[in-house]
Amino acid sequence: MYEILRVEELAPKIKLFEVYAPEIAEKARPGQFIIVIINERGERVPLTITGYDPEKGSITFVFNEVGKTTRQLGLLKEGDSIWNITGPLGNPSEIKNFGKVLCVAGGVMIAPMLLQVKALREAGNTVVTVMGARIKELLFFKEELKALSHRLYVATDDGSEGYKGLDFLKDVLASERFDRCVAMGPVPMLQRVCELTKPYKIPTVVTLMPIMVDGMGMCGVCRVSVGGQMKFGCVDGPEFDGHLVDFDQLIKRQRMFLPEERLSALLWELGGCECDGK
Amino acid sequence: MPKQPPEVRKHNFNEVALGYTEEQALEEASRCLQCPQPQCVKGCPVEIDIPAFIKLLRDGKYEEGIKKIKEKNSLPAICGRVCPQEEQCQKYCVLGKVGDPVSIGRLERFLADWERARGFNIPDKAPPTGKRVAIIGAGPAGLTAAADLAKLGHEVVIFEALHLPGGVLVYGIPEFRLPKSIVQAEVDYIRKLGVELKLGYLIGRTYTIPELLKERGFDAVFIGTGAGLPQFLGVPGENLGGIYSANEFLIRVNLMKAYAFPEYDTPIRIGKHVVVIGGGNVAMDSARSALRLGAEQVCIVYRRSREEMPARKEEIENAEEEGIICKFLAAPTRFIGDEKGWVKQMECIQMELGPPDESGRRRPVPVKGSEFLMDTDTVIIAIGRTPNPIIQRTTEGLAVTKWGTIVADENGKTSLEGVYAGGDIVTGEATVISAMGAGKRAARAIHEYLMSKK
Numbered sequence: 001m002y003e004i005l006r007v008e009e010l011a012p013k014i015k016l017f018e019v020y021a022p023e024i025a026e027k028a029r030p031g032q033f034i035i036v037i038i039n040e041r042g043e044r045v046p047l048t049i050t051g052y053d054p055e056k057g058s059i060t061f062v063f064n065e066v067g068k069t070t071r072q073l074g075l076l077k078e079g080d081s082i083w084n085i086t087g088p089l090g091n092p093s094e095i096k097n098f099g100k101v102l103c104v105a106g107g108v109m110i111a112p113m114l115l116q117v118k119a120l121r122e123a124g125n126t127v128v129t130v131m132g133a134r135i136k137e138l139l140f141f142k143e144e145l146k147a148l149s150h151r152l153y154v155a156t157d158d159g160s161e162g163y164k165g166l167d168f169l170k171d172v173l174a175s176e177r178f179d180r181c182v183a184m185g186p187v188p189m190l191q192r193v194c195e196l197t198k199p200y201k202i203p204t205v206v207t208l209m210p211i212m213v214d215g216m217g218m219c220g221v222c223r224v225s226v227g228g229q230m231k232f233g234c235v236d237g238p239e240f241d242g243h244l245v246d247f248d249q250l251i252k253r254q255r256m257f258l259p260e261e262r263l264s265a266l267l268w269e270l271g272g273c274e275c276d277g278k
Numbered sequence: 279m280p281k282q283p284p285e286v287r288k289h290n291f292n293e294v295a296l297g298y299t300e301e302q303a304l305e306e307a308s309r310c311l312q313c314p315q316p317q318c319v320k321g322c323p324v325e326i327d328i329p330a331f332i333k334l335l336r337d338g339k340y341e342e343g344i345k346k347i348k349e350k351n352s353l354p355a356i357c358g359r360v361c362p363q364e365e366q367c368q369k370y371c372v373l374g375k376v377g378d379p380v381s382i383g384r385l386e387r388f389l390a391d392w393e394r395a396r397g398f399n400i401p402d403k404a405p406p407t408g409k410r411v412a413i414i415g416a417g418p419a420g421l422t423a424a425a426d427l428a429k430l431g432h433e434v435v436i437f438e439a440l441h442l443p444g445g446v447l448v449y450g451i452p453e454f455r456l457p458k459s460i461v462q463a464e465v466d467y468i469r470k471l472g473v474e475l476k477l478g479y480l481i482g483r484t485y486t487i488p489e490l491l492k493e494r495g496f497d498a499v500f501i502g503t504g505a506g507l508p509q510f511l512g513v514p515g516e517n518l519g520g521i522y523s524a525n526e527f528l529i530r531v532n533l534m535k536a537y538a539f540p541e542y543d544t545p546i547r548i549g550k551h552v553v554v555i556g557g558g559n560v561a562m563d564s565a566r567s568a569l570r571l572g573a574e575q576v577c578i579v580y581r582r583s584r585e586e587m588p589a590r591k592e593e594i595e596n597a598e599e600e601g602i603i604c605k606f607l608a609a610p611t612r613f614i615g616d617e618k619g620w621v622k623q624m625e626c627i628q629m630e631l632g633p634p635d636e637s638g639r640r641r642p643v644p645v646k647g648s649e650f651l652m653d654t655d656t657v658i659i660a661i662g663r664t665p666n667p668i669i670q671r672t673t674e675g676l677a678v679t680k681w682g683t684i685v686a687d688e689n690g691k692t693s694l695e696g697v698y699a700g701g702d703i704v705t706g707e708a709t710v711i712s713a714m715g716a717g718k719r720a721a722r723a724i725h726e727y728l729m730s731k732k
Contacts, residue, residue: 023479023484023485024484027483027484027485035478037441041535041541041542041543042543043534043542043543043544044441044534044544068543069543083441084441084477084478085478086439086440086441086478086479086480086484087480087483087484088483088484089480089483213526213529213530213534213544214439214440214449214529216439216480216506216666216668217506217507217666217667217668218449218506218507218508218525218529218666219508219523219525219526219529219530220508220510220523220525220526221522221523221526223510223517225517230510230512230516230517235667235668249517249619252518252519252618252619253517253519253619255519255618255619256519256520256547257545257547259547260539260540260545260547261545263540264539264540264543264545267540268540
């Protein structure tokens with residue numbers, strides 16, 4: 001059992017949990033993830049690690065309350081426990097002095113980007129950060145990112161704050177040179193970022209969180225086509241060369257269990273299943 | 279042995295084989311000739327004194343009988359169900375030369391079930407040695423090594439990466455062949471021997487092997503991480519929706535209990551026309567699970583003929599009784615999807631058998647121009663598994679073969695001092711009992727190593 005030390009609502013339906021997990025806290029590095037199982041009937045959900053404090057023995061992660069599990073998770077309070085957490089999983093990010101790095105983060109993945117930007121800064125990089133969300137209410141960690149980045153751009157899908165969409169990046173990329181781009185966020189956003197950086201041949205690393213079950217190389221559901229080769233998101237990733245990823249295939253694979261996920265959430269909403277102990 | 283009738287069992291996940299009644303067990307045991315030089319024992323990877331336990335059973339001394347088995351085997355209810363007895367002990371039974379061999383596995387199962395129903399006896403343990411052993415993986419190899427080492431007086435901690443113990447016994451073998459409650463009970467027995475179980479620890483990530491030895495105070499390590507990495511066909515369209523590796527399919531169904539979705543949270547999507555590629559026990563398990571999940575038609579596609587099928591004969595018969603169709607001498611060449619990226623057809627090519635290959639089985643050769651299409655909306659690829667690579671990638675100095683298996687001698691000794699390995703991680707995909715045999719030999723070697731160290 002893993003005790004929840006702190007709960008913070010970062011934005012509507014986006015929550016941060018700090019959990020006591022000393023062994024994971026000691027080992028975690030930027031870019032890695034954990035598998036969370038709420039209770040004995042729960043599914044195995046991969047979530048990116050957004051922070052770790054070996055002294056306190058805690059890790060943090062951020063999630064968006066969308067499906068049944070994340071909504072159930074969102075009901076938990078400080079002092080409650082999570083049944084099982086496995087980690088850290090996946091390969092840590094490559095952090096070194098690349099020169100000038102463009103960091104693009106969208107949605108809930110803004111949270112791990114903060115960790116990434118911090119590490120890149122400490123390694124001596126010049127960091128230009130772009131944060132994006134659907135609407136301005138979902139832009140969290142803005143001040144933190146601003147303080148850590150040399151420059152911060154804000155974008156929203158509806159234009160309610162900052163730039164409308166990511167098209168403005170065209171101009172940014174045309175006017176200055178970047179040595180590397182790191183992108184974390186929804187798959188369509190990652191695809192768009194890669195389209196934009198490709199003409200400039202900027203090495204672009206994307207964090208992929210495909211559907212996973214075990215998260216340790218056993219099931220192969222997280223397979224991604226990278227440069228025509230089959231890779232597993234969990235053990236070969238989660239970071240990949242974005243210019244080689246088959247995004248269209250990935251998007252289709254992400255939708256594989258949508259009907260079941262909707263059914264599960266709906267039944268839960270209706271309170272149709274007593275087994276959840278909610 | 280009584281079984282659930284096929285038309286009933288194909289709609290449920292309950293155990294197919296119901297086990298002997300006491301009468302049946304006594305009758306079967308009475309057939310044993312108590313050979314002065316028993317051949318059956320030679321065929322048992324964990325060296326059970328088979329005639330002795332059968333004699334005790336025959337005499338009604340059930341408690342002594344199970345004790346006799348457990349001198350060598352800590353997982354008898356599991357072995358009595360999933361061991362390929364026809365290839366092992368029973369193959370050497372003298373009665374088999376003239377008729378049916380004694381059903382040794384079923385007798386083992388009878389005694390194990392008898393004991394479990396009454397509560398386990400915990401055997402005496404050697405006095406504490408003060409030595410600590412880390413076991414990586416709570417599958418058949420790791421559990422066996424742990425039990426033996428605990429009985430020898432060592433402090434044993436098992437690190438299991440998944441959230442439940444049992445390894446392939448819980449994620450791979452379906453409920454209808456090996457109920458999870460039985461695995462749970464036998465794991466509990468091993469816990470009662472004093473073994474500590476840590477779940478959700480992926481060694482290589484949470485701790486590395488050098489950390490276990492240098493910082494975490496372990497005197498020796500046993501690696502029993504199995505063969506968990508699924509193999510794929512490498513043909514076009516393999517990443518379409520509805521195409522599962524057998525591992526994914528079985529993990530969802532067995533470990534995560536997707537058959538009880540949405541009561542359990544992990545879903546599985548099963549279409550009407552399921553195709554399973556492969557001919558081993560995993561293919562049979564996948565096909566029979568798909569049928570139980572409501573598929574209208576389940577077809578196994580195997581590139582060789584029935585004679586070369588590696589699955590247990592009993593399981594092939596069970597599958598066919600339940601209505602599973604086998605298509606022999608065919609191999610997939612590509613998958614064709616619909617506009618949503620879901621598989622709708624599979625193209626296969628007809629094979630014929632050429633001369634034997636390195637496996638000793640006749641090599642399948644494609645027949646030119648014989649491609650044909652099959653309609654399918656769910657494909658399960660069950661063509662084998664290779665070792666999980668995480669430990670090999672994170673343990674410097676550990677010798678590994680080009681197939682990714684760990685190099686170890688007969689007794690499990692690896693290239694690193696104090697580090698032993700056994701089971702599928704050393705041999706490649708094999709059986710539960712051979713992994714247990716390896717765990718047993720390694721436990722013996724680890725014990726010698728620990729006791730010779732001051």
